[in-house]
Amino acid sequence: MLPPETLVRLREAQRRSAHEQQLLSGRDWILIATCVQLLSALHPLFVWTNVLLLHSPSPVHEKPAIALAAALGLAAALGLLSWWAKYAPFRAAVVAVIAFLATQATVGYFDPGALVSGAIVKSIVLVGLLQAARIGHFRHRAL
């Protein structure tokens, strides 16, 4: 058997490593948010394809081209920020939250209905980004 003091030393070193590993996952939250954001672009892509290629009547009060451009642009921005989070996780997460809220506000200004549609997906993305900011803040502080 291991001497008790050796076991305590091992556990303390392992706890520190496990805590560090948990902090790594802040970047993963931004990656998850990026994937969900990409999936949310499927609906506006479908509507926009129908309108442009199949000449279906455009839905009333909906601007699929704007919604598609916003969703894809935001997904690309989140992808870049997840790469930056490798070096500055807290700043990247905060910028991601601000970018997400600013994009939703802009889209809502042009198309208020877009704020309501896909509210669950938007909530999931926002929760993921806030979680990344929270974890990044832990790393920002001294361990």
Place this chain on the structure above:
Amino acid sequence: MNATQPLRTEPADPTPDHGPSHRGGPSALFFAIFCAFSAAGILLLFWREGMRLWAILGAFAFGSAASYACWCLVEHWRSRHITLRSHLVLTGTLAFDIRCTCRDVAATVFFEPDQIAPGATSQLLCFIENYGCRRRIARFRIGPHAPLGLAQATEVALELAPGQAAVYALPLTIAASLPPGEHDLPIELKVDKPNGTGARLPNAPRHLHDLWKVHFAAPFTVPTAADYPPHAPAPLLRPRFISLASASAPVPDLSPLADLIQPPAPRP
């Protein structure tokens, strides 16, 4: 995956593979039901529209997938009485804080000691335990971290028998030029399943998420020169891969781990 030759533990674990070679369980059941419904739906829809070739092709594709999933379920059910048990060394005996597994392999990585004076030697300990009923090969990618002597990433493959727990010890010397403070060594773990996924051992922890790839950052602290004077470089020992528990043995044997861990150096 690269072609790094897998290392075997000292002593080697003779435990053979047990149980089914496929996972089975709720995911396979969902896949079987989904594919069966899709096959039936495609067949009926296209046949009614007169597109009989597409109906047959779609039904064949989804039907094959559903049959494969059903076969996995049957195989899983036929070998449901697995007698092999894990000793739960990492999560039980050592009571480590394990958050997830990588393809049924629980792993944790840290430095011992993790307070390292410039020029001194420490060892990176990679603890792994196989909770699957089939053989696994854990592939660690360690580094790069130039001040630790790892100018390029080091890859090491470690073979684990079913239910086996082991530790890989890699001695490393800290460069005297490394500034004081907190540092991390990046490590990546992937796991190969050469003999199939199989099932989890019956007494393995159920609450652990299973991931395809796990990232670690082994932390260590370099104290200021006032606390620890620089050491003269010491010769490095060879890396060791030691078995801690075998599912074939009645109890785990942690005595090799005690030999591996040196008593803490006295503070000057």
